[in-house]
Amino acid sequence: MTPEPQHPDPAAPEPSAAARTAPAATAGSAPRSPIPNGNDPRSTDQHGADQHRTAPDGTDPDSTDPTGPAAPARQRVGWNASLVIGVVLVGIVVLMALVSYLWTPYDPTQAVPDDRLQGMTGDHWFGTDRYGRDTFTWIMYGSRITLLVGIVSVAIAMLIGVPLGIIAGMTNSGILSGLIMRGNDLLLAFPALLLAIVFSAVYGPGTGPAMVALGIASIPGFARVARSGTMQVMSTEYVMAARAANRRAPAIAARHVLPNIAGMVVVQGSVAFALAVLAEAGLSFLGLGTQAPTPSWGRMLQESQQFLGTRPELALFPGLFIAIAVLGFNLLGDGLRDRMDPKLRGRE
């Protein structure tokens, strides 16, 4: 999807690097050899004062020893509480979805009339519903739908929103930029659920239309984040240098803008994911999302309504897992943002 938003590990450069460039340096016989004679003071200078700059506050990015592994140590700084909790909660949901493909305690579609409406027992950890189906099994199956909806809708929003935002940011104050951003504002005025209801009215209720509708509704967020990030990147000297080096706009977008805004986009993705999870549950609860035989947390909530008095567990567990997923993705987003924003990082 998106590149990993951290510095690739500089402590492990390709071992062949030196071997590859060294012979090239000697073999490449330039017409005007820029190689200075042997006892040039420059080479000694460089190991003199250039490297003497020490970090004044311990966090200075201008860390001095290019041979030392200073960078990986700095990268480890970012593991804050939000990030850890977020990763754990998201991990629980992802793990359940993956395990459900290999193993579940029971068959989710098999009705066992004798085991109807049981509470939490050794056989049925989370109890059973009115047809005697195991709630834990359903929770496991439900996490698949939850993640599917999240992934597809975020992917739709990212794939459309980010390019639009980059285009708007690079043609800042042009007509195209105006059109994109005003269209964006229009879309933003539409609540995600309303859009999903319209879609289900037109295409019929189902997971597919819900995913597409949620994806479309999340486009504005991505476009805005991408645009503001792009404008920031476009005003830097390294983009100026790239323009001076004759790079065309698409190359600048791909080589400079995208890698530098990737972090912001990933954070936005995490937050949009949480919203999509919540919206899918809401839609299924209303009967406009995932349809009957497929297990879904929203639909479980809806079906549990009539038994709230007798079997509150039926509502408790789907609700709990919706909360875990939403909280997990939100915390993940927060944690990633804190970790990637150097201004916030300094305050910890």
Add this chain to the structure above:
Amino acid sequence: MSTPHTPAARDTANGGPATTDSTADAPLVAVEDLTISAGGRTLLHPTSFAIGAGERVGLIGESGSGKSLTSQAIMGLLPQELTARGSIALAGGSGNLLQQSESQLARLRGREMSMVFQEPMSALNPLMRVGDQVAEVMRIHRTAGAARARERAVELLDSVRLPDPAAAARAFPHQLSGGQRQRVMLAMALANSPRLLICDEPTTALDVTVQAQVLELIGEAVERENTGLLFITHDLAVVAGVCERVMVMYRGELVESGTSEQIFTDPQHEYTRGLLAASDLTATDARGRLFTIATAAQYHSGAEAGSDTDSDPGRTTGAATSTPAGEATRGGVGTSADPDAPLIEVTDLVKTYRRTKSSLFGRADEVPALGGISLSIPAGRRFGIVGESGSGKSTLLKILSGLDTPTSGRVRVGDVEVGSAGEAELRRMREDLQIVFQDPFASLDPRMRVADIIAEPLVPMGVAAGERRSRVADVLQAVGLDADSAQRYPHQFSGGQRQRISIARALVCRPRILVADEPVSALDVSVRAQVLNLLTDLVEEYALTLVFVSHDLGVVRHLCSDVAVMRGGEIVESGPVEEIYTDPQHPYTADLVAATPTLAAVFADAGSDPRERP
């Protein structure tokens, strides 16, 4: 409202005998074995020094040497993750400042001791009128009532020579220029007549002519109030002009301290000698290169030669000057390449920026950046453009390199008319003309490997990957970086090394013209000398035509053969650099030359030293 807090001490601070008594007893500030560490790493090794009342002490060192940490420790402003040990005692105060609580320190800050920061832009509250900000300092410490504080604020603004202080008091920070803001900062710092004033690089962000005025103001104010001054800077010439005693810091250690004359004429520590040599742009070694820390041994102190500076401007005796050496190479290249027509020709260039409309019905403001500039640069010359901020020099560069379009006028680079050129022509022109940017931290993409950064100009030229790699390796070697630098990321390099990378990127496609936009102004003195030497070497090796933009006349004088002085979007004067420097025709050029602090000038002037004025 009178102050409840040690009124006696305050009242005697300005008067004669009591002050001398207190200085005789103990120094104003005594720092003993101050050690600052972060985690297990020691950032400042045990350091001891003292500042007497009314004494002006300079603290010099490169970035990261610990000089700012020292001042922050005195003010109690160290970041929380750092720990400080040792003792800092303020005369008449209650013991070790390092052990005092935040509220105790808060009573001292802005009252007994105050600080002027480097960035006047960010040190003032943008939403408060400056008069209120000055008055606030007095109200917080209850040294004046609200009405009295407002009056006194205007007086203070007057005393730092802001024109029309009453109007200035009503202004917001953004309505003032950088120099004016720094004056406001100074007025705030002096509001409560502190006994100690700490200035942390107060003039680094200012233009030279403004710098001279602010320095003079600081000197006067300190004199008037008998305030102790701790002046932190990396600029040796500034320290020499302001301070009577100088301390030199290097890698978290105080390596040398003594009177200004001692330090600058007879430096004992190797590093001090190197720093002096590297900062002297008028002295060159036998190859016509600036001295660096490594070659400082051959350097003879500029101050010794100070007396004959006026008669023999520039070059230390015995050293071959860079100009003749450069001339020889240049002559050959110039004639062989293009005998008659200048390589770059600018005629009546006008650039006007249109500000975005501030209101729906308002007219868009037009801001003139360049008002009809003409210049021509022959091939092989090293052409300097000097001007202060806002003079239009950067705009000129952008238009020259085709990154911006002129409003009117003609710009010709080689055989390309930049103003009217199509995209294809512009692309061809850019292959011939490359830029080195000012800020080595901003001009390299943090997410690209050095090899990709340097190879970037080659990609649009369609150079194959293998060829790209070998050219990157060549050029890395040419700028004095290791071959394995190619696989690292920019954050792993120091400022000077990054600027080398930036230069390597500019040279990798073998341009004919190198445009440098203040390439050394963000670098430390010792690194500056290395980068300037590198540029000199490369200009010769690659037979480049150099267009070098700077605010620093000294740098341009060393590096360039010709210079144009810009002010307010116009060229006020241009010609051979030595001529302009020694015999400026335009009053502005003369001001600029006079305002540029040099060590030689400070010591040549010692007789009429401003410090010795009553």
